[in-house]
Amino acid sequence: MKTSIRRAVVPGVAALALAASLAACGDSNNASSGAADSSGASAASGSASTDSSTAPAVNNSGTLTGGGSTAQGSAQVQWATDFQSKNSGTTITYNQVGSGAGRTSFESGAYTFAGSDAYITDPTEYASAKKACGADPIEVPDYVDPIAIVFNLQGVKSLKLDGPTIAKIFAGKITKWDDPAIKSQNPGVSLPSTQIQPVHRSDDSGTTQNFTDYLSQAGGSAWSSPVSQTWPTTSGLNGNGTSGVVTTAQGTDGSIAYVDASKAGGFGIVSVKVGNTYVAPSADTAANDLAASKVDPTAKAGQLNYKINRTSNDPKNYPVLLVSYLIACPTYSNSGVASLVKNYLSYIVSPDGQASGSKASGAAPLPAGVSAKATKILSAIK
Amino acid sequence: MSTLTETQPKRMRSRGQAGDRVFAGLARGAGILILVVLAAVFVFLLVKGLPGFNASAATIGQGFTSFWDVGWPLLFGTILIAVLALIISVPFSIAIALFIAFYAPRRLAVPIGYIIDLLAAVPSIVFGLWGGQQLANSLRPVYSWLGTHASWFPLFKGPYAGTGRVGVTAVLVLAVMVLPITTAISREVFAQTPKLTQEAAIGLGATRWEVVKLSVFPHAKSGVIAGVMLGLGRALGETMAVVMVYSSSPRVTFNVISNSSPQTIASYIANNFAEANPDKRSMLIAAGLILFAVTFVVNFAARAAILRGERRMSR
Numbered sequence: 001m002k003t004s005i006r007r008a009v010v011p012g013v014a015a016l017a018l019a020a021s022l023a024a025c026g027d028s029n030n031a032s033s034g035a036a037d038s039s040g041a042s043a044a045s046g047s048a049s050t051d052s053s054t055a056p057a058v059n060n061s062g063t064l065t066g067g068g069s070t071a072q073g074s075a076q077v078q079w080a081t082d083f084q085s086k087n088s089g090t091t092i093t094y095n096q097v098g099s100g101a102g103r104t105s106f107e108s109g110a111y112t113f114a115g116s117d118a119y120i121t122d123p124t125e126y127a128s129a130k131k132a133c134g135a136d137p138i139e140v141p142d143y144v145d146p147i148a149i150v151f152n153l154q155g156v157k158s159l160k161l162d163g164p165t166i167a168k169i170f171a172g173k174i175t176k177w178d179d180p181a182i183k184s185q186n187p188g189v190s191l192p193s194t195q196i197q198p199v200h201r202s203d204d205s206g207t208t209q210n211f212t213d214y215l216s217q218a219g220g221s222a223w224s225s226p227v228s229q230t231w232p233t234t235s236g237l238n239g240n241g242t243s244g245v246v247t248t249a250q251g252t253d254g255s256i257a258y259v260d261a262s263k264a265g266g267f268g269i270v271s272v273k274v275g276n277t278y279v280a281p282s283a284d285t286a287a288n289d290l291a292a293s294k295v296d297p298t299a300k301a302g303q304l305n306y307k308i309n310r311t312s313n314d315p316k317n318y319p320v321l322l323v324s325y326l327i328a329c330p331t332y333s334n335s336g337v338a339s340l341v342k343n344y345l346s347y348i349v350s351p352d353g354q355a356s357g358s359k360a361s362g363a364a365p366l367p368a369g370v371s372a373k374a375t376k377i378l379s380a381i382k
Numbered sequence: 383m384s385t386l387t388e389t390q391p392k393r394m395r396s397r398g399q400a401g402d403r404v405f406a407g408l409a410r411g412a413g414i415l416i417l418v419v420l421a422a423v424f425v426f427l428l429v430k431g432l433p434g435f436n437a438s439a440a441t442i443g444q445g446f447t448s449f450w451d452v453g454w455p456l457l458f459g460t461i462l463i464a465v466l467a468l469i470i471s472v473p474f475s476i477a478i479a480l481f482i483a484f485y486a487p488r489r490l491a492v493p494i495g496y497i498i499d500l501l502a503a504v505p506s507i508v509f510g511l512w513g514g515q516q517l518a519n520s521l522r523p524v525y526s527w528l529g530t531h532a533s534w535f536p537l538f539k540g541p542y543a544g545t546g547r548v549g550v551t552a553v554l555v556l557a558v559m560v561l562p563i564t565t566a567i568s569r570e571v572f573a574q575t576p577k578l579t580q581e582a583a584i585g586l587g588a589t590r591w592e593v594v595k596l597s598v599f600p601h602a603k604s605g606v607i608a609g610v611m612l613g614l615g616r617a618l619g620e621t622m623a624v625v626m627v628y629s630s631s632p633r634v635t636f637n638v639i640s641n642s643s644p645q646t647i648a649s650y651i652a653n654n655f656a657e658a659n660p661d662k663r664s665m666l667i668a669a670g671l672i673l674f675a676v677t678f679v680v681n682f683a684a685r686a687a688i689l690r691g692e693r694r695m696s697r
Contacts, residue, residue, distance in 0.1 A: 070656070098656030125659065197544050197641055202629070204443075204657030229657055230443035234631035237545060237641045240653050248629055251519050252545035 068102020
């Protein structure tokens with residue numbers, strides 16, 4: 001009985017969904033064509049178009065569900081709003097569940113795309129993503145955010161530190177603010193003998209992963225812990241999420257912490273040694289560093305996985321940055337979904353989308369070269 | 383037990399009252415449903431969490447090599463923080479309950495009772511905000527003093543971490559949160575002590591305090607213990623307030639004013655769940671299973687204490 005009902009209903013629903021998706025998709029293309037010209041975001045898809053703006057959004061039609069990284073969350077909200085206002089009838093949902101959960105949902109098929117603060121490195125995870133897509137998944141950067149190293153020290157607004165010193169501070173090897181290593185780099189700054197209290201993230205985070213990556217590359221022998229999403233040791237103060245770290249650092253004399261640059265207000269900020277000078281975090285310098293980074297040699301055709309250059313000597317580059325990725329499939333069985341994914345993700349990495357997203361989140365827009373490469377990869381989705 | 387539930391509906395049916403039958407069915411359904419839900423939670427934790435007990439070092443991170451490396455410190459931290467909270471809140475609870483039941487004039491006792499009950503209704507996230515944003519900062523001078531002058535005491539060994547976001551603050555916030563539960567139950571139990579023995583004690587020339595000591599406490603002991611146990615259950619499982627209030631990591635230490643206070647299971651799970659991959663998730667669920675078991679044992683102990691008390695009172 002049950003199966004016979006299902007047998008009758010399933011094709012019906014599928015047919016309905018397909019019809020609706022074609023209608024909605026054609027609709028979205030029509031609506032976006034004007035906007036697409038200026039943004040260069042969406043390529044026209046060849047799907048059949050019936051001009052029915054009243055088409056109900058059934059199942060997959062005009063609805064796109066993705067999720068993951070909270071770092072790019074506020075930018076995603078902006079992108080979804082932009083895209084929906086240009087394409088009436090589409091609904092974009094981005095669930096800010098965290099990179100790991102986002103990737104898992106993508107691999108299980110619950111999400112059509114994922115946002116992740118790191119490209120997939122775990123072999124088992126990669127295998128299930130590949131299985132979910134039927135091919136190597138697409139991974140392109142869509143969000144660049146400088147990570148500011150901030151401190152709370154009365155009377156001091158900015159400090160200059162090199163990689164090894166920062167690594168020693170976070171490893172607990174330098175414990176006082178008036179340590180000679182800090183003093184020698186900051187002549188003229190009167191440093192108190194306050195205890196240094198490093199504050200780290202207590203939750204797993206892409207910010208931690210990128211920061212420990214910086215420490216291990218730029219810190220030299222001073223940093224021996226692994227690069228990981230979880231802070232590698234159990235010592236020191238911590239806070240849950242960026243806001244938790246900010247609260248803890250604000251409430252602690254002599255604290256030093258790493259936070260998304262957009263949340264660094266009210267703190268003293270560390271300029272990081274690059275080459276022979278010290279560079280402060282900014283959107284431009286972070287984007288420059290990504291532009292100067294190389295793609296991981298193991299990356300497949302549809303992947304722009306950057307090995308971020310943490311040891312640049314160019315004073316235009318700020319090496320402590322977080323790069324967040326979009327993960328999607330190169331092909332989708334439903335052409336309506338495919339064109340929606342293609343159009344939305346292409347909008348995100350387009351110069352327009354990047355400008356809008358960075359305005360909303362305080363992050364850096366993708367460098368033009370990276371944006372062009374990502375657009376090329378995403379435009380091949382079908 | 384089973385004969386009781388079977389005979390009752392039969393008698394009702396013979397009277398032919400449909401309403402009674404429906405009501406009995408609904409009540410029985412609700413009772414069974416809650417058991418099913420509890421069993422479902424347990425089965426979920428067991429099935430999803432069992433692989434987590436064999437989690438690899440890479441999954442756990444932070445330099446831990448096996449599940450129990452992190453499991454024991456978390457269990458320790460959970461119990462330490464909860465027990466310290468009780469040590470602070472229980473004397474207050476009993477004093478407040480005694481005040482309401484015996485000492486306060488009626489026009490004062492009733493509003494105080496209401497306010498205490500209201501405290502139980504404040505969501506834990508509000509306590510978290512208050513504790514993390516205000517209380518922690520206000521207590522910094524106190525911790526600084528404790529760190530320099532009371533460092534001989536293991537709990538305040540320090541060194542003071544320049545911050546109020548340490549274990550003691552979590553203990554204090556939890557104490558405030560547990561207070562209304564223990565108070566409400568103690569108050570009820572005190573109110574139930576027989577007037578006769580109290581009057582007898584007064585008749586023998588006992589003072590107020592002697593009345594409480596001789597006739598109220600012996601009667602109320604098991605009830606108060608049950609209230610304390612229920613409070614402990616809340617303290618063990620409290621998550622949001624704890625996460626928002628202090629900085630912690632899984633380690634075995636009594637030092638609750640230094641920069642590395644012991645972490646509770648609930649806060650460990652909350653901190654790590656969002657970005658967890660499937661392996662880590664099952665490890666977190668395994669930690670949840672431990673917490674479930676501990677709270678279950680605590681609540682079971684509370685029930686046992688209540689039962690024993692009831693039996694003694696009916697005697």
